[in-house]
Amino acid sequence: MNSSLRPVLLPILTFVFLILAWQMITVGFQVPEFLLPRPTSIIAAALRLGWPLLTVHAAATLETILLGFIISALVAVPLGVMLAANKLASEALYPLLIFTHAIPVIAIAPIVVVSVGTGLNARLIVVTLISFFPIMVSTATGILNAPGDMLDLGRTVGASKWQRIATIAFPHAIPFIFNGFRIGIVGSVIGAVVGEFVSANSGLGYLVVRSTSDFDVPAAMVCVIILAIISVTLYQLTTIVQALISPWAPHGRE
Amino acid sequence: MLISDRKAADRAQATYPDGTREAVRFDFVSIIFQARDGREVLAVDNVDLRIMQKEFVALVGPSGCGKSTLLRSVAGLVNPSKGDVRVNANDGLTGFARVAVVFQAATLLPWKTVLGNLLYPVKFGTRKPGVDYMERARELLAMVGLERFADAYPSELSGGMQQRVAICRALILDPDILLMDEPFSALDALTREELQFELRRIHQTTGKTILFVTHSMSESVLLADRIVVMAAHPGRIKDDFRVDLPAQRDASTLDLPEFATHVKRVRDGIYGETRGVKR
Numbered sequence: 001m002n003s004s005l006r007p008v009l010l011p012i013l014t015f016v017f018l019i020l021a022w023q024m025i026t027v028g029f030q031v032p033e034f035l036l037p038r039p040t041s042i043i044a045a046a047l048r049l050g051w052p053l054l055t056v057h058a059a060a061t062l063e064t065i066l067l068g069f070i071i072s073a074l075v076a077v078p079l080g081v082m083l084a085a086n087k088l089a090s091e092a093l094y095p096l097l098i099f100t101h102a103i104p105v106i107a108i109a110p111i112v113v114v115s116v117g118t119g120l121n122a123r124l125i126v127v128t129l130i131s132f133f134p135i136m137v138s139t140a141t142g143i144l145n146a147p148g149d150m151l152d153l154g155r156t157v158g159a160s161k162w163q164r165i166a167t168i169a170f171p172h173a174i175p176f177i178f179n180g181f182r183i184g185i186v187g188s189v190i191g192a193v194v195g196e197f198v199s200a201n202s203g204l205g206y207l208v209v210r211s212t213s214d215f216d217v218p219a220a221m222v223c224v225i226i227l228a229i230i231s232v233t234l235y236q237l238t239t240i241v242q243a244l245i246s247p248w249a250p251h252g253r254e
Numbered sequence: 255m256l257i258s259d260r261k262a263a264d265r266a267q268a269t270y271p272d273g274t275r276e277a278v279r280f281d282f283v284s285i286i287f288q289a290r291d292g293r294e295v296l297a298v299d300n301v302d303l304r305i306m307q308k309e310f311v312a313l314v315g316p317s318g319c320g321k322s323t324l325l326r327s328v329a330g331l332v333n334p335s336k337g338d339v340r341v342n343a344n345d346g347l348t349g350f351a352r353v354a355v356v357f358q359a360a361t362l363l364p365w366k367t368v369l370g371n372l373l374y375p376v377k378f379g380t381r382k383p384g385v386d387y388m389e390r391a392r393e394l395l396a397m398v399g400l401e402r403f404a405d406a407y408p409s410e411l412s413g414g415m416q417q418r419v420a421i422c423r424a425l426i427l428d429p430d431i432l433l434m435d436e437p438f439s440a441l442d443a444l445t446r447e448e449l450q451f452e453l454r455r456i457h458q459t460t461g462k463t464i465l466f467v468t469h470s471m472s473e474s475v476l477l478a479d480r481i482v483v484m485a486a487h488p489g490r491i492k493d494d495f496r497v498d499l500p501a502q503r504d505a506s507t508l509d510l511p512e513f514a515t516h517v518k519r520v521r522d523g524i525y526g527e528t529r530g531v532k533r
Contacts, residue, residue: 149361156329158349158378167374171365248365248407 037218045218058226060203064192068127069185076132080139085165101133106194113199123195130191131184138180142173178242185238189231276342277431277463278305278328283337285323297323299488310457310464312478320489321467325433329355343430349379354424356434360416362408369404372423379427394422414445434466454503475516483523493523
């Protein structure tokens with residue numbers, strides 16, 4: 001096999017093999033559809049649900065994911081910078097923030113619905129609760145990681161503390177922040193689905209709940225697969241955006 | 255404005271009868287650090303030293319002798335615990351226009367191009383009216399033979415090229431005083447020698463006061479007009495003498511018999527007392 005194609009072809013072959021094995025086992029042992037659907041019935045379910053229905057629900061979920069992620073980033077990045085820059089703020093807020101992160105979000109989701117209603121807001125709160133923390137911590141870590149000699153340079157050229165943060169520590173923290181974004185965006189997908197479980201009348205999470213209550217497991221699996229594709233795509237997109245805004249990094253890697 | 259600056263200004267710029275002027279003045283400076291375990295470490299002990307304008311002074315000594323600490327106190331990165339460090343720069347100058355630093359690592363900002371790095375001190379320090387700093391940056395790059403790399407990122411440059419950029423960055427605001435903290439110690443021997451002669455040439459053409467910290471005895475003799483030898487534990491001055499070599503230095507300087515004599519004097523200054531003593 002050509003060595004340059006191998007990294008692409010090998011996982012595809014493995015994937016095809018696993019799907020085939022799955023199909024053969026479920027058919028061979030006559031596994032009931034509602035326990036583990038066959039790959040062919042999942043494809044059939046996708047066709048049955050149809051493109052228009054799936055895109056409507058996927059779009060609703062995507063809206064929650066992206067809005068929630070953007071809110072998280074807008075809250076978490078400045079907060080992370082502040083925590084890193086200000087000892088007082090860090091001492092006052094950090095234990096509290098750790099506590100909010102320690103709350104199992106799935107447990108709090110129904111409470112959020114009771115408090116703020118069943119609309120988009122409830123789902124956005126759930127998403128933000130999951131994804132803001134990793135972004136904030138990565139930002140603070142990146143700021144605190146700024147090399148001492150670079151900060152010394154900033155001091156000697158006459159930059160104030162906030163100027164040093166803006167021109168040295170923050171640019172230095174960008175790869176860290178993007179690591180936070182990658183964790184945060186995957187968390188946002190989870191948050192959006194959890195939000196839809198407890199309060200929604202559209203979205204892929206809602207569709208999963210509705211399908212499973214009808215024992216239509218193949219339809220639920222279709223939703224799960226679409227969610228996985230959304231998650232991977234957003235993750236990769238984050239990396240691409242990072243490469244675009246940091247042309248100084250060799251080969252666009254962090 | 256720092257109080258110490260004002261005091262220095264009050265002293266009529268510390269001009270001597272023969273017309274020479276002080277650039278940096280250490281008045282009985284002691285610097286004490288708090289170690290991690292709470293003990294106090296005397297890094298610099300009672301250093302009294304005057305550095306004249308346009309002088310190229312090497313601070314040489316073993317690690318732990320406080321030479322870098324002394325340099326950092328001039329840059330304002332460390333405050334003396336006792337005594338006073340004064341910089342006789344023109345009033346009101348700030349940042350790299352007053353005192354510019356070249357660190358051991360090039361410390362270029364990786365997200366800025368070479369040109370962007372050169373212009374970084376311009377954002378904060380005192381600018382002279384009517385100077386086109388973009389043009390000046392290009393001239394400085396041409397001086398060190400890097401004009402083609404103006405738009406390159408630091409990661410695309412070799413270590414020697416990076417340190418050349420750092421020297422240009424230190425010169426961008428045309429400071430009177432240049433502080434260099436073992437700037438060539440991370441370079442390979444050939445690049446180091448090349449840059450040493452280049453720095454000497456820059457000193458000859460620009461007439462900057464240079465305070466150069468090194469642990470290399472031959473480097474101190476090759477570069478400096480005056481050598482201050484320091485000893486460790488606590489950091490203090492052991493010897494202070496003029497280098498009696500031609501102002502123009504090149505590879506042939508290394509072969510002069512005086513060169514070896516000077517290196518020996520530095521070596522004696524460093525090892526002199528401790529050589530016979532069991533430690």
